[in-house]
Each structure stands twice: as structure tokens, then as C-alpha cells.
Amino acid sequence: MSAEVIKEMSMVKQKAMIARNYDLLTSTRDHGRKVVSTFVPGNLNELIMSFGMLNNLPEINAIQGGLRKQSGAYIMDAEKNGHSEDVCTYVKADIGMMGRGNLAPNGQPFPAPDMLLLSYTGCYTFMKWFELLREEYRCPTAMLHVPYEGDGHSTKNMRDYIVKQLKEVVIPTMEQVSGVKFDIDRLRECLKLSAKAEEDLVWVLQSAKNKPSPIDAYFGAVYYVGPIFTAFRGTQDAVEFYQILRAEIEERIRLGKGPVTPEGEMGPERYRLVTEGPPNWTHFREFWKMLYDEGAVAVASSYTKVGGVYDYDGFRHDPDHPLESLADYCLGCYTNRNLPERIDMLSKYVQDYEADGLLINSIKSCNSFAAGQLMIMKEVEKRTGKPGAFVETDLVDPRYFSAANVKNRLESYFQMIEQKRRGGGSVPLAAAQ
CATH class of the missing domain: 3.40.50.11890 (Rossmann fold)
Structure with missing residues (x-):
């Protein structure tokens, strides 16, 4: 059970x-x-x-x-x-x-x-x-x-x-x-609420720069970005949600606590990762457990930018320029950015959040993310000097989640990180696959 x-x-x-x-x-x-x-x-x-x-x-x-x-x-x-x-x-x-x-x-x-x-x-x-x-x-x-x-x-x-x-x-x-x-003033009011919620969301995401990170910015952050990505951006409900969330995270930082997992408090933080690609939803908790059991926490992720990039380049919805703001929002979504931009973003996350490396979950049926991911990993490794890992699952098809394969690759990856820490030099790309 x-x-x-x-x-x-x-x-x-x-x-x-x-x-x-x-x-x-x-x-x-x-x-x-x-x-x-x-x-x-x-x-x-x-x-x-x-x-x-x-x-x-x-x-x-x-x-x-x-x-x-x-x-x-x-x-x-x-x-x-x-x-x-x-x-x-x-x-x-x-x-x-x-x-x-x-x-x-x-x-x-x-x-x-x-x-x-x-x-x-x-x-x-x-x-x-x-x-x-x-x-x-x-x-x-x-x-x-x-x-x-x-x-x-x-x-x-x-x-x-x-x-x-x-x-x-x-x-x-x-x-x-x-x-x-159409009432542009009504739109402006919604955009004001969006901007207010976005400020607190960014604060929450950037709280992962703390050690230990008080959040998991991949699995845990699915809950954090839900309201802003879906039917609640622009509502008072979203504003209140992010105020409550921020207060919770502030308290976790004050107490020096790590993330909350489905099984309670995570143990000591051993590995800090940046993640690329969506999670697997059919085995979401099982996948997450493979990481937190090893003391691994995601400190930043590209998936939490798929519905809007707020923390990387400072975008906020602007009620003073409502239609232009909607246009800027659409243009800046992660899947609308080219591969060099994505590499820049992921490399900056690895550096700014002092991560141990990049973990890519490559989705079999999602070309928007999967295309170019091996090249992305190689370039991020080259720029940051941190090892990458590559696992393969799918979005909502349970046939493409092999727990044994994912677990084996993660265990090998954590060994690579330990080797890197001991001064073992850079890890060849092939070893991460």
C-alpha cells in the first residue's frame, strides 16, 4: 500500500x-x-x-x-x-x-x-x-x-x-x-493579478539557490506551477495560492529544511540537479522516489518554464501594454525558443544554482522537447564541466517506463558525480547514456 x-x-x-x-x-x-x-x-x-x-x-x-x-x-x-x-x-x-x-x-x-x-x-x-x-x-x-x-x-x-x-x-x-x-480594462485587471502571482512564483523557484534547497524544482514544482500554467493565472485565487506557498517556503528556509516529498521530509541533500524535459506521469511518484531516496533534488528545470518563462529573463504580464504583453508571453515560452537559447538557459541554471549536473528525461513521443537533447547535454557538459545523464520514458504511456532501466541509469549517474567530485575529470558523453 x-x-x-x-x-x-x-x-x-x-x-x-x-x-x-x-x-x-x-x-x-x-x-x-x-x-x-x-x-x-x-x-x-x-x-x-x-x-x-x-x-x-x-x-x-x-x-x-x-x-x-x-x-x-x-x-x-x-x-x-x-x-x-x-x-x-x-x-x-x-x-x-x-x-x-x-x-x-x-x-x-x-x-x-x-x-x-x-x-x-x-x-x-x-x-x-x-x-x-x-x-x-x-x-x-x-x-x-x-x-x-x-x-x-x-x-x-x-x-x-x-x-x-x-x-x-x-x-x-x-x-x-x-x-x-471586449473590455480592455477587464483584461488589465486580470494581468495585474497575473503579475502579482508571478512575482511570488519566481521567488519560490529561486529559493532553490539555498542549501539545502527547500523545494524540488521538477517533481515538487509541478504543484507550484499548476495554477499559473492553467486556468488560474489572472485570478485572485492564484495570488493567494502563491502568497501561501511563499510563506511555507520561507519557513522551510528558516528551519533549514529540504523539500517535502510524497513520503514526508526529504533526507540530507546529496545531489543538486537541473532537469530537462517533462516528467513521466504514469509513474510520477515512483520516478521521484528514485531521486529523493538518493538525496537528489532538482534545483531548476526546463519543464517548469513550458507554460511561461518568468525567472530567466524577468518577464511579467504588463497591464499597461495588455495585448503586447500577451504577445511577449507567447513568444517567450520554452518550446518556442531555439536550441542555443535552451542551452544558454540550462547552463546558466547549472551555474547559478550550483548544480552537480544536468538530468535529461527524454520523452519518446514529444519532439518539441526530445529533438536535439543529446546535443544539448553535450554542450551543457562542455560549458559547465558538470556531467549529464540521459534517461528515456514517455508522457502518459505506461509501456515506455522501465523502472529498472531508469534506476540503473540514475545510479550510474550518481556514481559519475561522485567520481567528478573526487577529481576524476570530465565524463564522456557515451557514459551518460
Whole structure:
């Protein structure tokens, strides 16, 4: 029998927020609010809320299915219906779930979306995914095309291009679907709340510079970034959540404590890691346990930037420039940054957080992350002098999590770190694979 997850006040509040949101989504027939389906990277939650609409995120629903050990059956159903084994398993989990009643975690069916909003931020799969959803639901669809930062930075032309789409495509479609006239002042109020929550989130993420780190910035941080990445950015609930979370972390620092794990307080901190790539959701706690049992803690991660990069270059939503701010947010999402930018970011994290190395969890079906990861690891090793490790799992497909293989690679990696500490020199790339 598995141990109960230890819950702090912030987690209790977040659980209540999520439950309330699912109850709202599954009761639209009663209250009549419209639903927008969109994605986590580049999601325009503040704009959606300014029209009084609700935000439903297919990725999050797939994650919930993975955590509940339901996604394997959904994926098998989708493959039986002709979807390739190589397709993103978020997509197949979502499609398969639709065929089994499309039930939310509260056991009630999700409503059909009134609108599909595709913010394209570096993931080609998003476009194909929404083609499938458009065929299923036959509802209005708006695509917000976000130019890829191929040259390593955004430009004024890129920003203006996104703002033009917001004004001419996205906002008119939302007005049509919601029956509500766009109110820029209402959007400004949501953006003010976003910026306030983002300040406390950044403080929490950067608290990992302490020794010991009071947080785990990969597994533990899934709970920390949840509200800001999903349906709560721009709400008073999010502001209050991050205030509570910050107070909890301040107390942990004062007491010299490390992170809280599902089994309670983590033991002594032995290894500090920067992580790249999403976690595996079907074996989330088992994967996490492999690290904290060894005293390993993630002090920074790229996954916690997939829904917005706030700590690295100081971005905050700006109520004084609302549409431009939404454009800047979309442009800066991690999956919209080129590989040299990602290498810069990961190398800086290794150095700034005094990490022992970089751990890459390469996701079989996620090209947005997996492409170029071996090159990323080699370059980060070269720049920082710290060893890297490479493990392979998947998002929500339990067939691609081999506990023995992951554990063996992690144990070998920790031995490499010890060797490096003893002055054993740099570790060749092949040894980390």
C-alpha cells in the first residue's frame, strides 16, 4: 500500500481550486458559461476570462489521466482507431478519453468546447491535434500563430504580428462565441493579478539557490506551477495560492529544511540537479522516489518554464501594454525558443544554482522537447564541466517506463558525480547514456 501524499496548506488550497474549476466546467448547462479549449504554452487565460469564458486544457486532462493510471487504456483505444504509436501520447490519451465518455476527474462529462484557440508556440503537434478536435466538435476555431525564435530572440515585427492577430482574429471570434464585447480594462485587471502571482512564483523557484534547497524544482514544482500554467493565472485565487506557498517556503528556509516529498521530509541533500524535459506521469511518484531516496533534488528545470518563462529573463504580464504583453508571453515560452537559447538557459541554471549536473528525461513521443537533447547535454557538459545523464520514458504511456532501466541509469549517474567530485575529470558523453 503506497504512502499518503503529505499535503501542506498550499496543496490543500490548490486541490480545492482544481475541484471547483472542474465542477464549473462540467456544469455549463446550468450556468451557461462558454468553454474555450486551448493549450498550456501560450495560453491566453486572462483574455479568456475577460470574456467570462472558461478555459479547458487537453494536455492537463491527459496528465490527469496519466496520474490516475487511466491513460494506458485511452492510448490503446486511439491506436486501435488508427493513430500511430509515434504520435504524442497526450493526443492519444485525449482522443481515447473522448471515446470513453470524456469524463473529468469529478466523474462528470466534459462539455463540448464552444471555441478552439490554438496558440502555436513551437509544437507542430498542436496544429494536428486541433484539426482532430475541430472535426469532432465543429466549433469556431481561432489560430494564433506565434513566430518561432529561430534567431534566438523576438523582434518588434513578431510582436506586432501577434497583436494584429489578436485584434483581427482572436478577439472578434471570442466576442462572437461569448456574446460579450471586449473590455480592455477587464483584461488589465486580470494581468495585474497575473503579475502579482508571478512575482511570488519566481521567488519560490529561486529559493532553490539555498542549501539545502527547500523545494524540488521538477517533481515538487509541478504543484507550484499548476495554477499559473492553467486556468488560474489572472485570478485572485492564484495570488493567494502563491502568497501561501511563499510563506511555507520561507519557513522551510528558516528551519533549514529540504523539500517535502510524497513520503514526508526529504533526507540530507546529496545531489543538486537541473532537469530537462517533462516528467513521466504514469509513474510520477515512483520516478521521484528514485531521486529523493538518493538525496537528489532538482534545483531548476526546463519543464517548469513550458507554460511561461518568468525567472530567466524577468518577464511579467504588463497591464499597461495588455495585448503586447500577451504577445511577449507567447513568444517567450520554452518550446518556442531555439536550441542555443535552451542551452544558454540550462547552463546558466547549472551555474547559478550550483548544480552537480544536468538530468535529461527524454520523452519518446514529444519532439518539441526530445529533438536535439543529446546535443544539448553535450554542450551543457562542455560549458559547465558538470556531467549529464540521459534517461528515456514517455508522457502518459505506461509501456515506455522501465523502472529498472531508469534506476540503473540514475545510479550510474550518481556514481559519475561522485567520481567528478573526487577529481576524476570530465565524463564522456557515451557514459551518460
